[in-house]
Amino acid sequence: xxxxxxxxxxxxxxxxxxxxxxxxxxxxxxxxxxxxxxxxxxxxxxxxxxxxxxxxxxxxxxxxxxxxxxxxxxxxxxxxxxxxxxxxxxxxxxxxxxxxxxxxxxxxxxxxxxxxxxxxxxxxxxxxxxxxxxxxxxxxxxxxxxxxxxxxxxxxxxxxxxxxxxxxxxxxxxxxxxxxxxxxxxxxxxxxxxxxxxxxxxxxxxxxxxxxxxxxxxxxxxxxxxxxxxxxxxxxxxxxxxxxxxxxxxxxxxxxxxxxxxxxxxxxxxxxxxxxxxxxxxxxxxxxxxxxxxxxxxxxxxxxxxxxxxxxxxxxxxxxxxxxxxxxxxxxxxxxxxxxxxxxxxxxxxxxxxxxxxxxxxxxxxxxxxxxxxxxxxxxxxxxxxxxxxxxxxxxxxxxxxxxxxxxxxxxxxxxxxxxxxxxxxxxxxxxxxxxxxxxxxxxxxxxxxxxxxxxxxxxxxxxxxxxxxxxxxxxxxxxxxxxxxxxxxxxxxxxxxxxxxxxxxxxxxxxxxxxxxx
Numbered sequence: 001x002x003x004x005x006x007x008x009x010x011x012x013x014x015x016x017x018x019x020x021x022x023x024x025x026x027x028x029x030x031x032x033x034x035x036x037x038x039x040x041x042x043x044x045x046x047x048x049x050x051x052x053x054x055x056x057x058x059x060x061x062x063x064x065x066x067x068x069x070x071x072x073x074x075x076x077x078x079x080x081x082x083x084x085x086x087x088x089x090x091x092x093x094x095x096x097x098x099x100x101x102x103x104x105x106x107x108x109x110x111x112x113x114x115x116x117x118x119x120x121x122x123x124x125x126x127x128x129x130x131x132x133x134x135x136x137x138x139x140x141x142x143x144x145x146x147x148x149x150x151x152x153x154x155x156x157x158x159x160x161x162x163x164x165x166x167x168x169x170x171x172x173x174x175x176x177x178x179x180x181x182x183x184x185x186x187x188x189x190x191x192x193x194x195x196x197x198x199x200x201x202x203x204x205x206x207x208x209x210x211x212x213x214x215x216x217x218x219x220x221x222x223x224x225x226x227x228x229x230x231x232x233x234x235x236x237x238x239x240x241x242x243x244x245x246x247x248x249x250x251x252x253x254x255x256x257x258x259x260x261x262x263x264x265x266x267x268x269x270x271x272x273x274x275x276x277x278x279x280x281x282x283x284x285x286x287x288x289x290x291x292x293x294x295x296x297x298x299x300x301x302x303x304x305x306x307x308x309x310x311x312x313x314x315x316x317x318x319x320x321x322x323x324x325x326x327x328x329x330x331x332x333x334x335x336x337x338x339x340x341x342x343x344x345x346x347x348x349x350x351x352x353x354x355x356x357x358x359x360x361x362x363x364x365x366x367x368x369x370x371x372x373x374x375x376x377x378x379x380x381x382x383x384x385x386x387x388x389x390x391x392x393x394x395x396x397x398x399x400x401x402x403x404x405x406x407x408x409x410x411x412x413x414x415x416x417x418x419x420x421x422x423x424x425x426x427x428x429x430x431x432x433x434x435x436x437x438x439x440x441x442x443x444x445x446x447x448x449x450x451x452x453x454x455x456x457x458x459x460x461x462x463x464x465x466x467x468x469x470x471x472x473x474x475x476x477x478x479x480x481x482x483x484x485x486x487x488x489x490x491x492x493x494x495x496x497x498x499x500x501x502x503x504x505x506x507x508x509x510x511x512x513x514x515x516x517x518x519x
């Protein structure tokens with residue numbers, strides 16, 4: 001069968017399914033649960049879509065591909081840094097009120113927001129306020145001397161007052177960064193930069209700095225029209241021994257932003273255990289759940305089905321002890337971790353099941369661009385952020401070329417255009433499970449109930465419950481088939497993955513299979 005005939009047959013098959021299945025996507029059936037439980041799609045613009053042919057992804061390229069986000073079923077986009085910066089990743093900002101020229105103009109970005117909003121897609125941007133670039137005008141002024149008006153915008157100390165720190169090598173998150181105090185070349189005064197020397201920390205004890213930050217937030221909400229911010233390094237506004245100052249700052253930041261936009265969305269990066277993370281919820285109502293990612297991987301490694309379900313239940317209970325109004329931003333991957341498919345040993349069945357787990361668990365899930373086509377990538381970070389493959393190489397006019405990919409190449413990753421026509425592709429699987437979540441309220445907003453019944457070790461079992469809908473979910477994350485008793489009253493199969501089946505009072509779960517039942 002030639003390629004055109006195959007595509008025609010597949011298209012007809014999809015049309016027949018769409019006309020017959022009660023679970024097929026319709027405008028009325030799909031509900032937007034964002035921000036509390038909706039799906040957010042993370043984009044690194046540099047690698048997403050290149051509209052002008054210079055090799056670098058840009059804002060106009062994103063506009064061209066907004067239908068991809070809609071078709072996938074996502075409700076919002078989080079953009080990694082978009083502001084001017086000397087680095088490819090742009091986490092060291094030189095101008096907080098502009099778009100990086102490689103990405104386009106502010107008018108381009110406003111147009112993107114307009115078109116996205118017309119498609120019911122919200123826009124969240126990365127806000128990097130823990131530090132600036134060492135090329136930011138504030139820091140260039142700050143370096144000029146102790147009497148400069150911008151000196152106190154940063155954290156400076158004389159060498160003799162921090163000698164103990166200078167004598168001791170302190171390893172931080174970056175193994176190459178052995179010092180947090182950095183010498184600008186004077187030999188007497190040092191400045192503090194938690195991450196690297198080219199990212200000097202701002203001094204939030206200075207009221208002028210806090211007001212500068214609030215004004216930046218107002219600009220993006222009022223003048224540009226974004227819907228919210230992802231707050232980078234939220235734990236590091238103040239040092240770890242000043243955690244209460246951190247919490248108070250974010251409470252103040254939230255209050256200032258809500259004066260401008262009462263429903264502003266704020267999601268924070270606080271990478272730590274739940275006891276450290278939870279107190280931030282009053283200022284940052286959404287926080288990334290890094291435990292979800294790492295526990296998922298650990299559960300697969302140990303074939304321990306209930307490990308993740310129990311961890312998630314424990315975290316949610318703990319958060320409810322702080323506040324009832326929080327958003328659990330769940331992730332299975334992001335721009336800082338190796339690609340999920342690499343973490344799962346390039347195991348296709350695990351990869352498909354992992355997204356089924358993410359989409360059937362409580363929370364507001366985030367998807368990292370390219371995961372939906374099985375992109376690959378390992379450290380260093382550049383190779384986790386390689387260009388998206390839209391089409392076969394000769395046809396892919398939008399593919400970015402700023403980096404030569406090492407992992408996500410035409411030999412290792414099937415491009416989106418081909419995956420759209422393959423019913424067994426990652427892309428069509430992602431669409432299916434996201435649609436399932438968007439059309440079954442209990443999967444989005446239902447409570448999480450863990451079964452008291454004991455199942456084989458590799459089985460993950462839980463209920464998602466609303467007053468008018470009860471769903472029972474099983475995942476076998478092990479490599480062998482298991483059989484369990486079918487829960488009482490749960491007889492209707494609404495979704496199955498990889499051959500999960502029911503017969504009589506028994507449920508058969510092949511390796512890496514999943515099933516969702518309702519009453």
